[in-house]
Amino acid sequence: MIHLNLFGKVYFQTDTYSLTNDLLAILRLPYRGFPASKMKISMQDKIGLSIQKALLKKNTYWMKEQEKAYLKGDNLLARQAEEFYPQLYPPQSEIGFCQIKMDYLSDYKRFCRYYNNIKNKKVQTLHPPIFYDKIGEKKIRRL
Known part of the structure; x- marks a missing residue:
């Protein structure tokens, strides 16, 4: 998981994997929802x-x-x-990302919708991209 704050500082979570494993499969883990890790960052x-x-x-x-x-x-x-919440966002690119074929912009919209409804604006909990997809799917099913 990689996120940037409003000033361009990078926040990331690291994990260790053996290079003898399928590296591309490991890089895709956050988009599959495994591991369902999260980061809590205190807001400035x-x-x-x-x-x-x-x-x-x-x-x-x-x-x-x-x-x-x-x-x-x-x-x-x-x-x-509180008006600057959330202070951390996933990276964005106008030209896209090489090797990410999914619609990343829809995840970004779900990300923004999710954080607009958060009450505690002192801490931001960052989730893998699949989390925001699942939240969006649940809201669509309720409608």
């Missing part, structure tokens, strides 16, 4: 301070986000830390 309370530092350094991403906020009459620095 003073994220506004980090955003302020990024803006002072003229970080392109945060300058664009601040511009969007200003155009809406808002200010990123005036927001509460």
Whole structure:
């Protein structure tokens, strides 16, 4: 499992496997749901301070986000830390990922929907991609 925070820091979980095993099968494990591991990461309370530092350094991403906020009459620095939840996201690529043939964007949408409904915004529990698929399937079945 690999996730990035809002500032590009990588959070990942490692496991050890023998190289005599089928390496491609091992790399596919998170998408099969085995092992169903998860990571709990505490959210940054003073994220506004980090955003302020990024803006002072003229970080392109945060300058664009601040511009969007200003155009809406808002200010990123005036927001509460909970408004930046979730702070960790799966990696995204406009050109896609080599060797991942599945629709990764649907997982990303399910990921966002899942975290929008979380009440405790102090800790983020990260799950393998298959978890968000299963949550999405359960909600579809209820409808």
